[in-house]
Amino acid sequence: MNKLAALSIGIIMTLWAGSSFAISTTGSISYVTTPASVVQGAYESDTSIRAFNEVQNFLLGADINVNMTSPGTASVVTVPSIVRTGLTPGTVSAGTYVNSYFLHLDGLTSGSGTRLKGSITFDQEILGVIMLSNDVISSSNYFSPFTSTAYPTVMGGTGSLDSHFEFFTISPDSRTLTLEMAVLNWSLDQVRVVTKASVPEPSTLLLLGSGITFLGLVRRKIRV
Ligand SMILES: [Ca+2]
Ligand SMILES: [Ca+2]
Numbered sequence: 001m002n003k004l005a006a007l008s009i010g011i012i013m014t015l016w017a018g019s020s021f022a023i024s025t026t027g028s029i030s031y032v033t034t035p036a037s038v039v040q041g042a043y044e045s046d047t048s049i050r051a052f053n054e055v056q057n058f059l060l061g062a063d064i065n066v067n068m069t070s071p072g073t074a075s076v077v078t079v080p081s082i083v084r085t086g087l088t089p090g091t092v093s094a095g096t097y098v099n100s101y102f103l104h105l106d107g108l109t110s111g112s113g114t115r116l117k118g119s120i121t122f123d124q125e126i127l128g129v130i131m132l133s134n135d136v137i138s139s140s141n142y143f144s145p146f147t148s149t150a151y152p153t154v155m156g157g158t159g160s161l162d163s164h165f166e167f168f169t170i171s172p173d174s175r176t177l178t179l180e181m182a183v184l185n186w187s188l189d190q191v192r193v194v195t196k197a198s199v200p201e202p203s204t205l206l207l208l209g210s211g212i213t214f215l216g217l218v219r220r221k222i223r224v
Pocket of ligand 1: 159162181182183189
Protein backbone atom coordinates (compact mmCIF):
# COMPACT_ATOMS: atom_id res chain seq x y z
CA MET A 1 0.00 0.00 0.00
CA ASN A 2 1.43 3.41 -0.87
CA LYS A 3 1.81 6.25 1.62
CA LEU A 4 -1.01 8.36 0.19
CA ALA A 5 -3.46 5.49 0.42
CA ALA A 6 -2.29 4.74 3.98
CA LEU A 7 -2.74 8.42 4.87
CA SER A 8 -6.25 8.56 3.40
CA ILE A 9 -7.26 5.41 5.30
CA GLY A 10 -5.83 6.99 8.46
CA ILE A 11 -7.92 10.13 7.95
CA ILE A 12 -11.08 8.14 7.25
CA MET A 13 -10.49 5.87 10.27
CA THR A 14 -10.11 9.01 12.41
CA LEU A 15 -13.37 10.45 11.07
CA TRP A 16 -15.02 7.07 11.61
CA ALA A 17 -13.84 6.83 15.23
CA GLY A 18 -14.97 10.43 15.85
CA SER A 19 -18.41 9.82 14.42
CA SER A 20 -19.18 7.24 17.11
CA PHE A 21 -19.47 10.07 19.64
CA ALA A 22 -22.17 11.84 17.62
CA ILE A 23 -24.77 11.21 20.28
CA SER A 24 -27.00 13.74 21.99
CA THR A 25 -28.93 13.94 25.25
CA THR A 26 -31.89 15.85 26.68
CA GLY A 27 -33.30 16.46 30.17
CA SER A 28 -31.26 15.15 33.08
CA ILE A 29 -29.03 12.81 31.08
CA SER A 30 -25.51 14.13 30.50
CA TYR A 31 -22.81 12.50 28.39
CA VAL A 32 -19.51 12.33 30.25
CA THR A 33 -16.01 10.91 29.82
CA THR A 34 -15.73 7.31 30.99
CA PRO A 35 -15.39 7.33 34.81
CA ALA A 36 -13.00 5.20 36.87
CA SER A 37 -15.77 3.71 38.99
CA VAL A 38 -19.54 3.36 39.13
CA VAL A 39 -19.70 1.35 42.34
CA GLN A 40 -22.08 2.61 45.05
CA GLY A 41 -20.98 6.02 46.36
CA ALA A 42 -18.14 6.53 43.83
CA TYR A 43 -19.93 8.80 41.34
CA GLU A 44 -23.03 10.34 42.89
CA SER A 45 -25.39 13.06 41.67
CA ASP A 46 -28.90 14.26 42.46
CA THR A 47 -29.19 16.27 39.25
CA SER A 48 -27.85 14.10 36.47
CA ILE A 49 -27.94 10.61 35.02
CA ARG A 50 -24.43 10.10 33.66
CA ALA A 51 -24.08 8.39 30.30
CA PHE A 52 -20.73 7.24 28.95
CA ASN A 53 -19.13 5.08 26.32
CA GLU A 54 -17.78 1.66 27.24
CA VAL A 55 -16.56 0.04 24.02
CA GLN A 56 -16.72 0.95 20.32
CA ASN A 57 -16.71 -1.38 17.33
CA PHE A 58 -16.34 -4.25 19.75
CA LEU A 59 -16.68 -7.87 18.64
CA LEU A 60 -18.87 -9.69 21.18
CA GLY A 61 -17.23 -12.92 22.31
CA ALA A 62 -20.33 -14.15 24.15
CA ASP A 63 -24.11 -13.89 23.90
CA ILE A 64 -25.45 -10.97 25.96
CA ASN A 65 -28.92 -11.13 27.50
CA VAL A 66 -30.88 -7.92 27.03
CA ASN A 67 -34.26 -6.87 28.43
CA MET A 68 -35.61 -4.65 25.66
CA THR A 69 -34.92 -5.02 21.95
CA SER A 70 -37.82 -3.32 20.13
CA PRO A 71 -39.44 0.13 19.88
CA GLY A 72 -42.09 0.70 22.55
CA THR A 73 -42.39 1.41 26.26
CA ALA A 74 -41.57 -0.76 29.27
CA SER A 75 -43.07 0.25 32.61
CA VAL A 76 -44.10 -1.02 36.04
CA VAL A 77 -47.64 -2.26 36.64
CA THR A 78 -47.51 -3.11 40.34
CA VAL A 79 -45.21 -2.57 43.34
CA PRO A 80 -43.84 -3.75 45.75
CA SER A 81 -44.49 -7.16 44.21
CA ILE A 82 -43.10 -5.90 40.89
CA VAL A 83 -44.91 -6.69 37.67
CA ARG A 84 -43.50 -5.07 34.53
CA THR A 85 -44.99 -4.62 31.10
CA GLY A 86 -43.47 -3.89 27.70
CA LEU A 87 -40.15 -5.69 28.06
CA THR A 88 -38.99 -7.40 24.87
CA PRO A 89 -36.17 -9.64 26.05
CA GLY A 90 -33.64 -11.15 23.72
CA THR A 91 -29.99 -11.83 23.05
CA VAL A 92 -27.28 -9.93 21.22
CA SER A 93 -25.27 -12.81 19.79
CA ALA A 94 -21.57 -13.53 19.99
CA GLY A 95 -19.91 -12.46 16.75
CA THR A 96 -21.85 -9.16 16.53
CA TYR A 97 -19.90 -5.89 16.33
CA VAL A 98 -21.36 -3.43 18.86
CA ASN A 99 -20.94 -0.15 20.68
CA SER A 100 -21.82 -0.23 24.37
CA TYR A 101 -22.95 2.68 26.56
CA PHE A 102 -23.67 2.86 30.28
CA LEU A 103 -26.17 5.06 32.13
CA HIS A 104 -25.61 5.58 35.82
CA LEU A 105 -27.72 7.12 38.60
CA ASP A 106 -26.35 7.09 42.14
CA GLY A 107 -28.21 9.64 44.29
CA LEU A 108 -27.21 11.41 47.48
CA THR A 109 -30.59 12.23 48.98
CA SER A 110 -32.14 10.08 51.67
CA GLY A 111 -35.90 9.91 52.29
CA SER A 112 -37.75 10.54 49.05
CA GLY A 113 -34.67 9.82 46.96
CA THR A 114 -33.67 11.09 43.52
CA ARG A 115 -35.94 10.92 40.48
CA LEU A 116 -34.66 12.00 37.04
CA LYS A 117 -35.75 11.82 33.41
CA GLY A 118 -34.20 12.36 29.99
CA SER A 119 -33.39 10.93 26.61
CA ILE A 120 -30.29 9.86 24.74
CA THR A 121 -29.95 9.52 20.98
CA PHE A 122 -27.31 7.25 19.50
CA ASP A 123 -25.60 7.34 16.11
CA GLN A 124 -26.55 3.70 15.53
CA GLU A 125 -29.62 1.52 16.12
CA ILE A 126 -30.18 0.15 19.61
CA LEU A 127 -29.83 -3.66 19.63
CA GLY A 128 -30.71 -4.07 23.28
CA VAL A 129 -31.27 -2.23 26.56
CA ILE A 130 -30.29 -3.95 29.82
CA MET A 131 -31.88 -2.48 32.95
CA LEU A 132 -32.79 -5.41 35.19
CA SER A 133 -30.32 -5.86 38.01
CA ASN A 134 -29.12 -9.42 37.36
CA ASP A 135 -28.56 -8.83 33.65
CA VAL A 136 -26.77 -5.51 34.28
CA ILE A 137 -24.42 -7.25 36.72
CA SER A 138 -23.74 -10.21 34.42
CA SER A 139 -23.08 -7.98 31.40
CA SER A 140 -20.85 -5.72 33.56
CA ASN A 141 -18.87 -8.84 34.47
CA TYR A 142 -18.52 -9.60 30.77
CA PHE A 143 -17.45 -6.08 29.68
CA SER A 144 -15.30 -5.34 32.73
CA PRO A 145 -11.96 -6.67 31.33
CA PHE A 146 -12.38 -4.48 28.22
CA THR A 147 -13.11 -1.15 29.94
CA SER A 148 -11.33 1.12 32.43
CA THR A 149 -14.34 1.33 34.76
CA ALA A 150 -14.92 -0.53 38.05
CA TYR A 151 -18.47 -1.90 38.25
CA PRO A 152 -20.50 -3.09 41.23
CA THR A 153 -20.82 -6.85 41.65
CA VAL A 154 -24.14 -6.46 43.49
CA MET A 155 -26.78 -3.78 43.09
CA GLY A 156 -28.95 -2.42 45.89
CA GLY A 157 -32.66 -3.03 45.32
CA THR A 158 -34.06 -4.39 42.07
CA GLY A 159 -32.39 -1.79 39.85
CA SER A 160 -34.40 0.11 37.27
CA LEU A 161 -38.12 -0.43 36.64
CA ASP A 162 -38.88 -0.90 40.33
CA SER A 163 -41.28 1.99 40.96
CA HIS A 164 -44.55 3.17 39.40
CA PHE A 165 -43.16 6.15 37.50
CA GLU A 166 -40.08 4.49 36.03
CA PHE A 167 -40.25 3.75 32.30
CA PHE A 168 -38.09 3.11 29.23
CA THR A 169 -39.13 4.02 25.69
CA ILE A 170 -37.26 3.03 22.53
CA SER A 171 -38.18 5.31 19.62
CA PRO A 172 -39.65 3.89 16.37
CA ASP A 173 -36.27 4.36 14.59
CA SER A 174 -34.47 2.55 17.47
CA ARG A 175 -32.02 5.45 17.87
CA THR A 176 -33.42 7.19 20.97
CA LEU A 177 -33.96 5.89 24.48
CA THR A 178 -36.17 7.98 26.79
CA LEU A 179 -36.29 6.99 30.43
CA GLU A 180 -37.17 7.91 33.98
CA MET A 181 -35.27 6.44 36.91
CA ALA A 182 -35.42 6.80 40.67
CA VAL A 183 -33.04 5.76 43.42
CA LEU A 184 -32.75 6.04 47.17
CA ASN A 185 -29.39 7.17 48.52
CA TRP A 186 -28.27 3.56 49.05
CA SER A 187 -29.50 2.14 45.74
CA LEU A 188 -28.23 2.34 42.17
CA ASP A 189 -29.96 2.44 38.81
CA GLN A 190 -27.66 1.34 36.02
CA VAL A 191 -28.50 0.66 32.40
CA ARG A 192 -26.41 -0.71 29.57
CA VAL A 193 -27.32 0.10 25.96
CA VAL A 194 -25.85 -2.01 23.18
CA THR A 195 -26.07 -0.48 19.69
CA LYS A 196 -24.87 -1.52 16.28
CA ALA A 197 -21.18 -0.73 15.73
CA SER A 198 -20.15 2.55 14.12
CA VAL A 199 -19.12 0.88 10.90
CA PRO A 200 -18.71 3.15 7.87
CA GLU A 201 -21.80 3.54 5.71
CA PRO A 202 -21.59 1.71 2.37
CA SER A 203 -21.23 5.12 0.65
CA THR A 204 -18.16 5.89 2.82
CA LEU A 205 -16.63 2.53 1.93
CA LEU A 206 -17.29 3.25 -1.74
CA LEU A 207 -15.66 6.66 -1.36
CA LEU A 208 -12.70 5.08 0.44
CA GLY A 209 -12.35 2.45 -2.30
CA SER A 210 -12.51 4.94 -5.15
CA GLY A 211 -10.12 7.29 -3.27
CA ILE A 212 -7.51 4.54 -3.01
CA THR A 213 -7.96 3.62 -6.68
CA PHE A 214 -7.58 7.28 -7.64
CA LEU A 215 -4.43 7.69 -5.54
CA GLY A 216 -3.05 4.50 -7.08
CA LEU A 217 -3.65 5.90 -10.56
CA VAL A 218 -2.03 9.22 -9.64
CA ARG A 219 1.03 7.41 -8.29
CA ARG A 220 1.29 5.33 -11.43
CA LYS A 221 1.06 8.41 -13.63
CA ILE A 222 3.75 10.22 -11.60
CA ARG A 223 6.08 7.23 -12.01
CA VAL A 224 5.49 7.19 -15.79
CA1 LIG B 1 -35.00 2.54 40.42
CA1 LIG C 1 -25.74 6.98 46.69
